Amino acid sequence: MKHIPEIELKSKEEIKSFQETKLQELLQYLQQHSPFYQQHFAKHGIAIASVKKLEDLTQIPVTTKDDLQQFNWNFLCVPKSKIVEFASTSGTLGKPVTIPLTDNDLHRLAYNECISFACADGTSDDLYQLMLTLDRQFMAGIAYYEGIRKLGAGLVRVGPGLPAMQWETIQRLQPTTLVAVPSFIVKLIEYARQNGIDPNMSSVKKAICIGEGLRNEAFNLNVIGKRITDAWDIKLYSTYASTEMQTAFTECSQGIGGHHHPELLILEVLDEQGMPVKPGEAGEVTITTLGVEAMPLLRYKTGDIAVAYTGPCACGRTTQRLGPVLGRKQQLIKLKGTTIYPPGVFELLNDMSSIRDYVVEASTGELGTDELKLHIVVSEDMKDEIRQRLSTVFQSRLRVVPEIYFATPQELEKLQFGKIDRKIRKFIDNR
Ligand SMILES: [Zn+2]
Numbered sequence: 193m194k195h196i197p198e199i200e201l202k203s204k205e206e207i208k209s210f211q212e213t214k215l216q217e218l219l220q221y222l223q224q225h226s227p228f229y230q231q232h233f234a235k236h237g238i239a240i241a242s243v244k245k246l247e248d249l250t251q252i253p254v255t256t257k258d259d260l261q262q263f264n265w266n267f268l269c270v271p272k273s274k275i276v277e278f279a280s281t282s283g284t285l286g287k288p289v290t291i292p293l294t295d296n297d298l299h300r301l302a303y304n305e306c307i308s309f310a311c312a313d314g315t316s317d318d319l320y321q322l323m324l325t326l327d328r329q330f331m332a333g334i335a336y337y338e339g340i341r342k343l344g345a346g347l348v349r350v351g352p353g354l355p356a357m358q359w360e361t362i363q364r365l366q367p368t369t370l371v372a373v374p375s376f377i378v379k380l381i382e383y384a385r386q387n388g389i390d391p392n393m394s395s396v397k398k399a400i401c402i403g404e405g406l407r408n409e410a411f412n413l414n415v416i417g418k419r420i421t422d423a424w425d426i427k428l429y430s431t432y433a434s435t436e437m438q439t440a441f442t443e444c445s446q447g448i449g450g451h452h453h454p455e456l457l458i459l460e461v462l463d464e465q466g467m468p469v470k471p472g473e474a475g476e477v478t479i480t481t482l483g484v485e486a487m488p489l490l491r492y493k494t495g496d497i498a499v500a501y502t503g504p505c506a507c508g509r510t511t512q513r514l515g516p517v518l519g520r521k522q523q524l525i526k527l528k529g530t531t532i533y534p535p536g537v538f539e540l541l542n543d544m545s546s547i548r549d550y551v552v553e554a555s556t557g558e559l560g561t562d563e564l565k566l567h568i569v570v571s572e573d574m575k576d577e578i579r580q581r582l583s584t585v586f587q588s589r590l591r592v593v594p595e596i597y598f599a600t601p602q603e604l605e606k607l608q609f610g611k612i613d614r615k616i617r618k619f620i621d622n623r
Pocket residue numbers: 444445446451505506507508509
């Protein structure tokens with residue numbers, strides 16, 4: 193039971209009352225130190241003394257990404273001289289946000305990642321190979337680094353990409369665990385196959401999968417997850433986090449959602465009206481940070497849609513678990529009465545090996561309703577078969593069939609690369 197904080201083994205009532213004490217501390221801290229929340233409370237007539245229970249949180253209007261983008265430095269609760277690290281969001285959706293950290297915040301981050309890696313069966317005997325960036329203001333990079341150090345395990349910082357160097361390092365230093373994006377692990381497997389390396393003969397026993405989903409709603413491995421484990425007999429653990437929350441939800445060996453750390457975060461799952469969803473329903477992940485000194489957030493809407501689970505877990509933790517992220521809230525597509533998120537569409541397309549590449553496009557139809565187009569690349573002789581298979585699969589799985597367009601690799605490439613950034617886009621929103 194090492195590295196399981198006591199609070200994560202308590203009853204739901206004890207956890208709730210623990211969080212309520214922490215919430216009151218936070219509200220007082222914000223009232224004293226946060227220019228943004230001082231104004232927020234005044235503007236909405238919030239008397240913080242009346243917010244005692246977790247249920248009372250709904251009295252306070254939520255904080256949005258837009259608030260953080262517009263008033264970034266008004267969220268700062270400490271003098272700038274106390275900041276030791278400046279992390280930032282990726283800025284994939286609009287202007288990047290700076291999240292500064294104090295020394296205490298870095299300790300909190302290390303604690304968070306230490307208990308998260310321990311949750312994913314990590315011990316001081318493990319050697320982690322980090323296949324991700326440790327610079328570019330990427331908070332997760334330092335979080336993993338500090339967390340692994342705190343766990344007492346070893347680490348190798350290879351950085352992102354470079355399959356040849358990754359394999360050379362695996363063979364030379366014998367790591368037990370990878371920390372990587374799942375689609376990159378697929379590339380590692382491809383490289384191994386082409387270069388006569390048998391992944392199963394390597395020292396690697398598990399992988400912490402960051403940045404992308406690993407499972408479907410039923411907690412089964414998704415197409416990428418299966419592609420990895422079919423070729424490589426390692427255990428996969430999914431982890432979900434964001435810069436703003438400075439906290440991770442990481443799976444234990446049961447693989448049934450990322451565990452909530454109640455000492456670090458208050459978790460709410462909200463509907464479109466900002467009210468908690470019914471148990472087991474999907475909603476927007478909304479967080480309140482606990483113990484953050486520089487830029488704490490109260491009821492911050494992440495934009496990620498997921499389901500929270502409250503049932504017991506065989507690992508002994510009594511905390512909530514957060515299921516796979518189903519999609520981004522603003523990417524929700526309403527197609528003929530059915531609600532779809534792009535990752536659900538990607539999953540169906542990833543499953544058909546004859547589809548070489550694709551772009552999913554959402555647009556607004558003549559009647560103002562959402563329309564969905566698939567631009568796909570397949571070989572000439574497969575077109576009829578693919579069109580039929582897609583119709584059947586979409587009809588049975590999502591109950592609607594998008595419009596299908598066949599594209600040449602050149603046409604698809606034009607769609608994939610945006611005018612502003614050079615990131616490959618799988619989803620284009622023209623609504
Ligand atoms: Zn568990």
